[in-house]
Amino acid sequence: MGNPSTPPDLRSDASSGSLVGSARGDALFKWLLIAAACTIPALLLALLYELSSGAWPALSKFGLEFIVSGTWDPVAGIFGAWPAIFGTLLTSLLALAMAVPLSLGVAIYLTEFAPVAIRRPVATVIELLAAIPSVVYGLWGIFVLIPFLTTSIFPWLEANLGFLPIFRGPIYGPSVLAASLILTVMIVPFIMSVSREVLLAVPSGQREAALALGATRWEAVSTAIVPYAKSGIIGAVILGLGRALGETMAVTMLIGNRHEVAASLFAPGYSMAAVIANEFADAAGGPIHESALIYMALLLFAVTVVVNAAARLLIWRVSKGRGGR
Amino acid sequence: MTERIPGAPQVPAIVARDFSFWYGERKTLHEVSLTFSRRAVTAIIGPSGCGKSTFLRCINRMNDLVPDTRTAGELEVEGRPVYSRTLDLVAHRQRVGMVFQRPNPFPKSIYQNIAYGPALNALALKRDLPEIVERCLRRAALWDEVKDRLHESALGLSGGQQQRLCIARALANEPTVLLMDEPCSALDPIATQRIEELILELKQDYTIVIVTHNMQQAARVADRTGFFDAGRLVEMGETNQIFTAPKHERTEAYITGRFG
Numbered sequence: 001m002g003n004p005s006t007p008p009d010l011r012s013d014a015s016s017g018s019l020v021g022s023a024r025g026d027a028l029f030k031w032l033l034i035a036a037a038c039t040i041p042a043l044l045l046a047l048l049y050e051l052s053s054g055a056w057p058a059l060s061k062f063g064l065e066f067i068v069s070g071t072w073d074p075v076a077g078i079f080g081a082w083p084a085i086f087g088t089l090l091t092s093l094l095a096l097a098m099a100v101p102l103s104l105g106v107a108i109y110l111t112e113f114a115p116v117a118i119r120r121p122v123a124t125v126i127e128l129l130a131a132i133p134s135v136v137y138g139l140w141g142i143f144v145l146i147p148f149l150t151t152s153i154f155p156w157l158e159a160n161l162g163f164l165p166i167f168r169g170p171i172y173g174p175s176v177l178a179a180s181l182i183l184t185v186m187i188v189p190f191i192m193s194v195s196r197e198v199l200l201a202v203p204s205g206q207r208e209a210a211l212a213l214g215a216t217r218w219e220a221v222s223t224a225i226v227p228y229a230k231s232g233i234i235g236a237v238i239l240g241l242g243r244a245l246g247e248t249m250a251v252t253m254l255i256g257n258r259h260e261v262a263a264s265l266f267a268p269g270y271s272m273a274a275v276i277a278n279e280f281a282d283a284a285g286g287p288i289h290e291s292a293l294i295y296m297a298l299l300l301f302a303v304t305v306v307v308n309a310a311a312r313l314l315i316w317r318v319s320k321g322r323g324g325r
Numbered sequence: 326m327t328e329r330i331p332g333a334p335q336v337p338a339i340v341a342r343d344f345s346f347w348y349g350e351r352k353t354l355h356e357v358s359l360t361f362s363r364r365a366v367t368a369i370i371g372p373s374g375c376g377k378s379t380f381l382r383c384i385n386r387m388n389d390l391v392p393d394t395r396t397a398g399e400l401e402v403e404g405r406p407v408y409s410r411t412l413d414l415v416a417h418r419q420r421v422g423m424v425f426q427r428p429n430p431f432p433k434s435i436y437q438n439i440a441y442g443p444a445l446n447a448l449a450l451k452r453d454l455p456e457i458v459e460r461c462l463r464r465a466a467l468w469d470e471v472k473d474r475l476h477e478s479a480l481g482l483s484g485g486q487q488q489r490l491c492i493a494r495a496l497a498n499e500p501t502v503l504l505m506d507e508p509c510s511a512l513d514p515i516a517t518q519r520i521e522e523l524i525l526e527l528k529q530d531y532t533i534v535i536v537t538h539n540m541q542q543a544a545r546v547a548d549r550t551g552f553f554d555a556g557r558l559v560e561m562g563e564t565n566q567i568f569t570a571p572k573h574e575r576t577e578a579y580i581t582g583r584f585g
Contacts, residue, residue, distance in 0.1 A: 116392055204390075205429030209491070212385060213442040213498055214419035223445070228432055 051301060054294035057287065066295060072259035072275075074285030079292035081299060083259045087269040088303070091176060091251060092244035094265075095183035100237055102184070103191035111199040112221055123196060130189035138253030141182045146173045146254065149181070154266055169264035174256035177265040182250045187240035194239055198232030199225060231318040238311035245304050248273035272300040338363040338502060338532035339384060343398035346379060348391065353379050355556045356398065361549075366524060366533045368547030368564065370540060372584065376556040377536045381504050383407070384534065385421040386414060402502060419446050422495030423504040427511050428487035430479035430494070435462075435471050438479045438490055442498035457497055465493035466523055485516025492523065503527065505535040509542065521546050540580055544568050552576045 052059075058066065062079060069080025106126065110119050154171045161167045202225050210224035211217075226233070256268020257278060276293050283289040337360035346354035354376045361367045369377040382388045383400060386407060400407045402421060419442065430438050439458040443449040449457055458475065462468040467489045471482070479490055488508060495503060505524070509517040524533060524546045537543050543550050544564060551561035552573070560573045571577045578584055 203429070205425055205427055206431065208387060208390070208423075208425060209429045209431065209494075210441075211390070212387060212418055212423040212425075213494065214415045214446045216415060219445060223441070224431055 048301075051294055051298040055291055055298045058291035058295040059298075061288065062292070062295075066292070067299065070259070070261060074279075074283070074289045077285055077288050079285075079289070079295075081272070081275075081292075081296050083261050084270045084272045084275045084296065085299065085303070086261050087176065087179075087255060088245060088271040088273065088300070090269070091180045091183055091255065091271060092241055094177070094180035095187055095244045096237065096241055098180070098184040099187045099191055099240055103188050103236075103240070104195055104233065106188075106192050107195040107199055108221055108226070110196055112217065112225070123193065126189050127193050128189075129185070130193070134186065134247060134249040135253075137182055137186055138250040141178060141250060141254045145182060146178055149173070149175075149178055158266075165263040166265045169262070169266050171266050172256065172268060174254055174268050175266050176255060176262075176269040179251045179255035179269075179271070180265075182254050183244045183247055186247060186250060187243050190243055191236045191240040194236035195229070195233050198229045198236065201232070202228045231315045234311065234315050234318060238308065238315075241307060241311075242304060245307065246273060246300070248277050252277050272296050272303075276300075337361060338403060339534070340401045341380075341399065344380075344383070344400045345397040346376075346383060346388070347395050349393045353556050354383075357553075357558045358398075359551055359558055359561050361532060361534055363532050364528060364530065365548040366528045366535060366546050368543035368550045369534065369536045369553060370538075370543050370550060370579070371553035371559075372579065373538075375553040377553045378506055380553070381506055381534060381536045384502070384504055385418050385423050387423065389414075415446070419448075419498045420500050421502040421504060422498055422500035424488070424491050424495055424506065424508045426507045428484055428491050430482070430487050430490050432478065432480055434476045435479045435482070435490060436475040438494050439497050442494060446498060448499060461493040461497045462490075464496055464527070465489045466519065466526075467493055483516070485512050485519060488512060488516070488520060489523065492520075492527075496527075500531065502532045502534070505533065507536055507538060510538060517542070540568070552579060554579070 058079065062069070066079060066081050067085065068082050069078075070082045071078050071080045072083070073079070106122075110123055114122065150171055150173045154177075157167045158171070206224050206228050207220055210220035215223060251271050252274035255271055255274055257270055257274060258268040259270050259275075260267070262269065276297055279289070280293050283293060285292075339361040341357050341359050343356040343358055344354060345352060345356055357376075357380060369381065371377045379388065383396065384402060384407065388394055396408050402417070405412060405417070407417065431441065433441075436455075436458055439461050440454045443454060443457055444451075459468060459472075462471060467486060470486060471490075474481075479487065482490060488511075492503075492508075509520050512520065521542065524535065527533060528548075535543075535546065547564045549562065550564040550567040552559045552567065552571075552575075554575055560567065560571065560576050562572075567576065568580055571580060
């Protein structure tokens with residue numbers, strides 16, 4: 001350190017100055033990082049508090065009945081979220097059921113079978129789908145997808161699979177199935193790109209071990225590579241599910257917006273995010289209507305947290321089953 | 326299945342005649358001609374990048390994974406041309422087992438690792454699998470260490486145990502040839518010693534080709550040794566002769582540590 005008789009404000013010793021400075025810098029940096037790390041949980045708590053206090057009037061009035069009741073009557077001030085919860089879960093799961101095989105197929109093809117020259121370009125094009133704003137998907141859904149569905153796919157399904165209640169009933173256009181299809185297109189890029197990364201990260205030793213033991217290319221993929229990547233692929237699927245659950249704009253534009261649980265996939269429905277987006281701006285039913293919408297948001301928040309927690313648990317159990325490493 | 330011809334032990338298991346190999350435009354093997362004897366250990370030594378691993382990986386066509394490669398000349402295993410269009414690649418790889426540089430067990434149980442090949446190639450009935458698993462683990466000198474945890478993950482084993490597991494896994498396919506690509510380079514000296522003892526034990530039944538960086542290892546385990554340099558086979562002969570009286574100046578320079 002510098003000469004003790006030197007007054008601190010006149011210290012000109014460069015080396016001691018920079019030493020003190022860097023120690024101070026370290027401390028400052030540390031506190032900045034701690035603050036940054038605390039911001040996100042704090043925001044989360046604030047959000048939770050805000051939602052809970054906003055939802056309180058509806059929560060205290062309807063209780064858990066809100067979740068199972070199907071009546072949504074702003075004029076009478078009676079609210080039940082079940083059709084929207086059902087619509088959110090149904091469209092998301094349907095989208096997942098269609099998107100997972102498609103994305104995994106593409107990811108496996110692009111990592112194992114495709115000519116090397118097209119692997120990156122095709123992956124990039126699919127990833128670009130994720131960059132399209134969801135309102136554009138909504139417009140495309142209204143002007144292209146729905147006319148196509150109502151003129152060809154829906155009638156075909158009704159004619160051939162109409163014995164199933166899910167493919168029966170009047171065809172309006174906007175429907176649960178249309179919303180699920182648009183969700184499928186929207187989550188494929190996420191699931192595909194994450195599974196592709198995961199598959200690429202499988203050590204080549206695994207592939208070689210399988211092939212050297214007499215596996216065909218396909219057997220190597222199905223018995224060695226995909227099992228190795230299993231937990232990562234589950235993660236990719238969960239990411240897609242999270243997207244699907246929260247997607248608002250495109251679903252609002254295509255789902256038909258009717259508070260109703262119908263057996264038919266051709267029938268209009270509603271989703272939690274769509275209800276909030278549609279009704280919040282002019283909550284005609286007054287404060288209790290607004291509170292019911294916030295309650296709905298709280299439920300949506302809870303659903304996504306539960307789904308993600310379940311997914312983490314699943315990944316943890318799968319990777320634990322693998323042992324070691 | 327193994328062709329055992331007691332009267333003709335000198336019939337070679339693997340023959341290469343003017344065998345060349347290209348990665349794209351780059352020729353990495355130049356007219357290699359050699360033979361590997363049946364039920365013997367042959368070591369391939371040489372400096373990094375000399376083509377020894379490439380050659381080994383041609384024998385079970387592992388190089389097929391690399392796009393844009395081609396070959397010329399002949400390479401035969403038990404009389405079958407390896408690069409023939411009519412070769413049944415799956416059956417070929419079942420007959421030619423391989424052990425890799427880094428132990429690569431599947432993230433499955435010890436039992437499932439061994440049963441993988443027989444189940445895949447439908448070599449055995451499901452009810453015979455436990456017996457095959459035991460036999461192969463015993464053959465690979467691993468049984469006593471793992472018999473109480475056959476259904477635990479193979480990744481819980483030590484590196485040396487994992488490598489012996491990989492050997493057992495290859496044996497379960499009932500191969501005639503065993504290719505080993507620097508099988509001890511990721512292992513400690515004690516684990517290495519156990520693998521070497523195992524190699525000496527296994528040569529009674531298998532044709533073993535081992536690529537190694539470690540010249541002492543070649544001297545310890547191999548009956549014959551070939552020296553590769555810059556994609557060419559410089560010289561091949563009895564291991565003793567290669568290490569004590571190499572015919573070629575380049576070989577001598579390598580084994581005395583002047584390069585490589």
